[in-house]
Amino acid sequence: MRRLILALAMIWAGFGAAAQELSALARLVPQESRIEATQDGTVRLSLALSQPVPWRVRVMADPPRLVMDFREVDWQGIGGIAHPGLPDLRAGVFRPGWSRLVAELPGPMLVAEAGMVTEGATRVEVELHPADAAAFAEKAAAPEPPGWALPPPADVPRPPAPGSGALVVVLDPGHGGIDPGAERDGATEAALVLGFARELKEALLRQGGFTVVMTREEDVFVPLETRISIARAAGAHVFLSLHADALAEGEAVGATVYTLSDDASDRAAQTLAERHDRADLLAGVDLTEQDDLVAGVLMDMARTETVPRVERLSAALVTAIKAAGLRMHRHPHQEAGFSVLKSPDIPSALLELGFLSSARDLARLQDAAWRAKMAAAxxxxxxxxxxxDAVLSGMAGQ
Structure with a gap:
């Protein structure tokens, strides 16, 4: 049996000649994949693939997790191999051309062995051993190769020329790729909001007077900070993030508009904000420095000007949705500390179209007529x- 110890070399070597010979397409064979755990805390992960692909492996902290990147793998069936040793597995597209598998670890662990068997059936095998906190922290802190941590800059249109009159709207379909968001009865939040964003984009363009940019056009993972960067690069006049979460904590039905606040309106709003940031962390994106950067940019003058504009934006959306006869949450406007809303100079709102924890909301999201009414609203x-806003901004400038 021939084992190619590719993973550790690929982390820093740009995948080398051996990796370049491998095919870029593969699928998981779940019935031949497994996870084993021993009494001494050792965890062994064995992934059967249809063919070899370039790959890499590393550990990351906060929370402790194993992160594996592969050149295009279809992860269908990955949930079926979950094990108490690695109970939470998630996988999907991380960036164009690359898939990511993330497994939360029970505690600090290090990769003791990692390799790919390419003779006969292709198999990726990783063995993890418990480690002390200091050793784990040192390994997890190893820097990413330049340009790897975040997807390349998005291809967005140039901002409209001054005086063009077009309102630049950035639509942000939440989640995507490795982060499917909420799930119910085979439907995923990422797919539902992407489909709605496409329909809303068409409705805005048909109306005229709008330039529309989307933070993602397909099922890919886009970090929160990158979503904000896309809006800024596009010269956004307004940023609208679209979601359809689930709240297991209680009954939640109807559309809700969220705007930024350091203090959440209620516990449910705080839970949603924490969950959105956690999705970025699990996918392998560190928000710490970005949050520090955003906090430094939130100058008093920018917030003083933008906050009332955001309040008017949320009020306009709530009024229009209610006027269309569409169901809204009993508290239609709420506030929470969503990182994706932290651009200080772009009026931003997060619209929960509904909650997948509600069967009624899911049915609405899957109804083309309902979606058309919501888009029109x-x-x-x-x-x-x-x-x-144009009138009030003009008055403020006098």
Whole structure:
């Protein structure tokens, strides 16, 4: 049996000649994959693949997790191999051309062995041993290769020329790729909001007077900080993040508009904000420095000007959605510390179209007629907000 110890070399060597010979397409064979744990805390992960692909492996902290990147793997069936040793597995597209598998670890652990068997059936095998906190922290702190941690800059259109009159709307379909978001009855939040974002984009363009940019056009993972960067690069006048989460903590039904606040409106709003940030962390993106950077940029002058505009934006959206006869949450406007809303100079809101924890909301999201009404309501809300904002901004500048 021939074992190619590719993983550790690939982390820093740009995948070398041996990796370049491997095919870029593979699929998981779940029935031949397994996880084993021993009494001494050792965990062994064995992934059967249809063919070899370039790959790499590393550990990351906060929370402790194993992160494995592969050149295009279809992860269908990965949930079936979960084991108490690695109970939480998630996988999907991390960046164009690359898939990511993330496994939360029970505590600090290090990769003792990692290799790919390519003779006969292809198998990736990783053995993890318990480690002390200091050794784990040192290994987890190893820097990423330059340009790897975040996807390349998005291809966004140039901002419209001054005086063009077009309102630049950035639509942000939440989640994607390795982060499917909430799930219910085979439906994923990432897919539902992406489909709705495409329909809303068409509705805005048909209305006229709007330039629309999307933070993702397909099922890929886009870090929160990158979503904000896309909005800034596009010269956004408004940023609208679209979601359809689930709240196991209690009954939640109907659309809800969230805006930024350091203090959440209630525990459910705080839970959603924490969950969104946690999704980025689990996917392998460190928000710490970004949050520090954003905090430094949130100057008093920018917030003083933007906060009332955001309040008017949320009010316009709530009014338009209610006017269309669409179901809203009993508290239609709430506040929470969503990182994706932290651009200080771009009016931003997060719209929960509904909650997948509600069967009724899921049925609405899957109903084309309901989606068309919701899209029309959002268009009306944005038009109303833009008209009033232009007048009030002009008065403020006098």
């Amino acid at each position: 959002i268009v009306a809300g944005l038009k109303d907000w833009a008209a009033k």
